[in-house]
Amino acid sequence: MARKKIALIGAGNIGGTLAHIAAQKELGDIVLFDVVDGVPQGKALDLSQCGPVEGFDAKITGTNDYADIAGADVIIVTAGVPRKPGMSRDDLLGINLKVMKAVGEGIKAHAPDAFVICITNPLDAMVWALREFSGLPHEKVVGMAGVLDSARFSTFLAQEFGVSIRDVNTFVLGGHGDTMVPVVQYSTVNGIPVPDLVKMGLSTQEKIDAIVTRTRGGGGEIVGLLKTGSAFYAPAASGIAMAEAYLNDQKRILPVAAYVSGEYGVDGLYVGVPAVIGAGGVEKIVEIELDEEAKGNLQVSVDAVKELLVACKGIDESLA
Numbered sequence: 001m002a003r004k005k006i007a008l009i010g011a012g013n014i015g016g017t018l019a020h021i022a023a024q025k026e027l028g029d030i031v032l033f034d035v036v037d038g039v040p041q042g043k044a045l046d047l048s049q050c051g052p053v054e055g056f057d058a059k060i061t062g063t064n065d066y067a068d069i070a071g072a073d074v075i076i077v078t079a080g081v082p083r084k085p086g087m088s089r090d091d092l093l094g095i096n097l098k099v100m101k102a103v104g105e106g107i108k109a110h111a112p113d114a115f116v117i118c119i120t121n122p123l124d125a126m127v128w129a130l131r132e133f134s135g136l137p138h139e140k141v142v143g144m145a146g147v148l149d150s151a152r153f154s155t156f157l158a159q160e161f162g163v164s165i166r167d168v169n170t171f172v173l174g175g176h177g178d179t180m181v182p183v184v185q186y187s188t189v190n191g192i193p194v195p196d197l198v199k200m201g202l203s204t205q206e207k208i209d210a211i212v213t214r215t216r217g218g219g220g221e222i223v224g225l226l227k228t229g230s231a232f233y234a235p236a237a238s239g240i241a242m243a244e245a246y247l248n249d250q251k252r253i254l255p256v257a258a259y260v261s262g263e264y265g266v267d268g269l270y271v272g273v274p275a276v277i278g279a280g281g282v283e284k285i286v287e288i289e290l291d292e293e294a295k296g297n298l299q300v301s302v303d304a305v306k307e308l309l310v311a312c313k314g315i316d317e318s319l320a
C-alpha cells in the first residue's frame, strides 16, 4: 500500500513540530508548505536528517507551490500569525482571514479530497472561513482546539489529584477563547467523576474552580511566558491525534471544532463539541446532557463565536 500523504500548510513553530511528530510516527510522506521561500525547504531538509538517527521512513519535502499538496490525505493548517502578549486571539482575525482565503483556494484547487484540520486562530472563525473558501464538505473540515484545551485541563487535574495523566479524562467544549467551557461534570479520574472526588475530600470546589480558570487562560499563560509566539508542542501533538483518528479510522470521540447544524441548539457554525472522528471525517456529533451551568456557559461561548463570524463577513464580502 502506498504511503499516505500529509500536507502541512504553514512551516512555523507548529508546522515544524507537526512534521517531526508525523515522521516519528510514520504517518506518511510529508509536504511542508509556506509562503516564505527557503523556510519549508530548510526545515524539511533538517527534519529528513532526523530519519537516520530516529529510524523513521518518511519523505519530507518543503515547497512554496500549492501544486505539491496534490493528493494529500490529510492537511493541517497553521498558516498565519500567532498573538503576542497583550493581544487576544480575536485580534488576529483580520490578518489570518486573508491567509485562510489563500489556503482555502489552494486546497480547493489541489487537494479537495483531503481531511483538513485547521489550527490557525481565532480558531472557530478561521475553520469556518477556511471551509467556506475551500468549498469542501463540512465533515471533512475540522478545527483543533478542544483536544489541546482538554489536555491542559487534564494536566492540571492530574497534578491536583497526584495521579497519572493516563487516568484523567476531560472535555472542554465551546469556542477556543476565554469563554471556553471545561466541563467538570464529565471530567473523570479512571471513571470517577471529579465532583465525586471533591465530595470524597480529595480536592475542594475552590481548587477545581481555579483549575477551570487556569485552563481557560492556558494559551495566554504560555504566550506571557514565551513573549514571542505561542504554544506549539501540545498544539502539534493534538493535531496529530486528530490526523491519526482519521487516517486509522479510530472512531475516537474527541472535542473538536465541528460544524453544528442543530446539535446543542446551535446551527450553521463551527464550535467545540465532542465528535466521532474516523475515516469519514467528522462522523457524528455526540450530544451530551449538560447541566444548567455548562449549558449557559456554552451559549455565552457560541455567542462569542457568532460575533467573530459577523466580523469575518464584514471584512470579506464573499463570506456574507
Ligand SMILES: NC(=O)C1=CN([C@@H]2O[C@H](COP(=O)(O)OP(=O)(O)OC[C@H]3O[C@@H](n4cnc5c(N)ncnc54)[C@H](O)[C@@H]3O)[C@@H](O)[C@H]2O)C=CC1
Pocket: 009, 010, 011, 012, 013, 014, 015, 033, 034, 035, 036, 039, 078, 079, 080, 081, 082, 083, 092, 096, 099, 102, 103, 118, 119, 120, 121, 122, 123, 144, 145, 148, 176, 229, 230, 231, 232, 235
Ligand atoms: N487552535 C489552537 O489550539 C492553537 C492555535 N494556534 C495558532 O496557530 C497559528 C500558527 O502558530 P505558530 O506555528 O506558532 O506560528 P508561526 O508564526 O511559528 O508559523 C506560522 C507560519 O505561517 C506562515 N504563513 C503566513 N502566511 C501564510 C500563507 N498565506 N500561506 C502559508 N503560510 C503562511 C508563516 O510564514 C509562518 O511560517 C497561529 O495563528 C496561532 O495563534 C497556536 C496554538 C494553538
Ligand SMILES: O=C([O-])CC(=O)C(=O)O
Pocket: 082, 083, 089, 121, 148, 176, 218, 219, 220, 222, 223, 230, 231, 235
Ligand atoms: O493562546 C494562543 O494564542 C495560542 C493558542 O490558541 C493556545 O495555545 O491555546
